[in-house]
Amino acid sequence: MSIRFNNSCQQCVRASLCLYSTLAENEKGIFDEQIMQRRPLQRNQFLFSVGDNSSSLFIVKSGALKVFELNEFGNELVWGFYLPGEIVGFDTISTTRHANFAKALATTVVCEIPYASLEILAENSRKFQRQLIQTFSREISVERRLRRLLSESAYVRICQFLIDVSRRNGKQGMSATRFTLPMSRADIGAYLDLRVETVSRVLTQIQNDGLLKVCGREVSLINMDQPASRELMATVKPAFKVA
Amino acid sequence: MSIRFNNSCQQCVRASLCLYSTLAENEKGIFDEQIMQRRPLQRNQFLFSVGDNSSSLFIVKSGALKVFELNEFGNELVWGFYLPGEIVGFDTISTTRHANFAKALATTVVCEIPYASLEILAENSRKFQRQLIQTFSREISVERRLRRLLSESAYVRICQFLIDVSRRNGKQGMSATRFTLPMSRADIGAYLDLRVETVSRVLTQIQNDGLLKVCGREVSLINMDQPASRELMATVKPAFKVA
DNA sequence: CGCGCATTTGAGGGCACTCAAGAGTAGTGG
DNA sequence: CCACTACTCTTGAGTGCCCTCAAATGCGCG
Structure with missing residues (x-):
């Protein structure tokens, strides 16, 4: 129609x-x-x-x-x-x-x-x-x-997801650092294969690590897509299964 | 060349x-x-x-x-x-x-x-x-x-993988129930996002459940691709994360 | 305001992980 | 043929990430 x-x-x-x-x-x-x-x-x-x-x-x-x-x-x-x-x-x-x-x-x-x-x-x-x-x-x-992405830890999965959304926003001329997530925590979980509770917990954790500010669905990334931050992602919360 | x-x-x-x-x-x-x-x-x-x-x-x-x-x-x-x-x-x-x-x-x-x-x-x-x-x-x-597949338990992942290989063999006119896996346990793990040890453990477990006979890379499936077996896969080894 | 939904936080458990060591198998060369 | 080596596969013990269950809080909306 x-x-x-x-x-x-x-x-x-x-x-x-x-x-x-x-x-x-x-x-x-x-x-x-x-x-x-x-x-x-x-x-x-x-x-x-x-x-x-x-x-x-x-x-x-x-x-x-x-x-x-x-x-x-x-x-x-x-x-x-x-x-x-x-x-x-x-x-x-x-x-x-x-x-x-x-x-x-x-x-x-x-x-x-x-x-x-x-x-x-x-x-x-x-x-x-x-x-x-x-x-x-x-x-x-x-x-x-x-x-x-699915072979990474919950922490890395969510960071990468946010970086991805950020890039896609940027590509359309929108702000790549401050934006509103259009999807719920549950949606993110259903995409990244995580439970809602895990998404929520990890988001606050990332915030505590200083890479992020979240308020509901408003997020602002803080140098997340930088080499130093990537290192933090890999070390502070070591990727599971990296022999 | x-x-x-x-x-x-x-x-x-x-x-x-x-x-x-x-x-x-x-x-x-x-x-x-x-x-x-x-x-x-x-x-x-x-x-x-x-x-x-x-x-x-x-x-x-x-x-x-x-x-x-x-x-x-x-x-x-x-x-x-x-x-x-x-x-x-x-x-x-x-x-x-x-x-x-x-x-x-x-x-x-x-x-x-x-x-x-x-x-x-x-x-x-x-x-x-x-x-x-x-x-x-x-x-x-x-x-x-x-x-x-990656959102399923290790048990289900490996069962599905075997069923998949089986079907692909069958499609080419080879036996769908008895065949030789061309890849190592480590290869299977690298595909299904599991450790070698897990692949090995789960294979013997599936064998103990009577769905499979393994000897090295020789496998024969026993009614694995049947409704009853699928139920077994879902119940005996319940899929993780099924709310 | 009150209802439903989204989000957060806590307590505890299980699956797959790591580390470790032993058994089986294949390939090589004396 | 067998010793030697390298690799694959198996099995055990213990740990941790993410899950489940549960409940409280926040938030939008009629």
Whole structure:
């Protein structure tokens, strides 16, 4: 049930951060036509659910999405959070139905690009085609980063998570040191494979170590992404399992 | 330093299990020409290392490969094992250099397909193009399966790992119940994020539970992939962290 | 205000870890 | 063929990280 409104990519403030920017001038018109913008999602509304037909990529314009599945016991397992400028849907590009849920963590606006449009664009532009493949393999490396992260201690996992969010904020021109987490402690836990209590405990611990100031979901990082801090992360709270 | 010998895909016993099978008759000639077969790798020889130029996919014809990286402490982190019929190299398709090591776990023969050839084929065949994208997104789902696995107990992780190897053997027409593991306990540990000692301990435990017979690297599964056994896995050795 | 939800903090327990040592296996060369 | 070496695998004892259970506090909202 998507509708079109304000669909001009030329006017979009994020155009330079979007697939759009990789297109040649004569291709932009095509892209523009194929894009749809959805009605804003309210907090806790679903963009899609398991079993829904999947036929599009989505680009987050504002707000944030949580993509997750429910395991056999009904627990959430979070695959990722999507912040403004990020693209959701590469995992279902070759399937007809969604295998996951996507839920808005705040009021969220997304653009929609039908897979069919991608094929048209890819056919017309070799550059776009490569861009697509690159995005694909970047998607794989995101999954790998997570797997790497899961072999670390809770302390390191959470530090790295915060650094990651910080970088992604920075990339979009937002502050990389002070920001509001769009997700709950439980969400973070479901992503990093930790219990809520552990997330909470570790956050206060990191704060006590002077790397962080937290107040609810407001955080400010204090030189966390520095060599010295990395050392602290490795020594004060030694990574488990480092023989 | 790859050489050509016996390069006809038509004669390959694995042709029906390869990307080759998806091609139309008139395209097979092109594919055939682009394929190279490398000299067999001896046990512990590297197919590629971190920093090597990457320009090809590899298909395992016989033997087995281990793809891994070394963390900052020099420990191995295994991304996957590649058995006959499986394809290595999708993760570097958009990069110029390898980010991982690939090592032969036994005497191993691989076919090589230059990325450039893929582009040619994809351009000529829409079907092949889709096949490629599908393989890509399957690659993502493999990574996700691993992440899901890492949130389970050591017991479940190892059971699932064995079931996985079993299935992959079966898919290639080998026995799915009796087979030889090509990798060491340490390799399994580096893949499942467990210590060698834990892998060993759990294997004997699974054996005591009657799901398995192990003798060195020879294993035979006993109804492991059955509902009843799955229940056993969940109850006798309850998965950690299931609230 | 009162309800529900998110977050924090405490007490105690279990799984996988570390350290350590012994048994089994493969490969090499005299 | 066997001694020797190196490596893999196994098993035991003890520890710690993160879990579970429990309860208190904070916070947003109708």
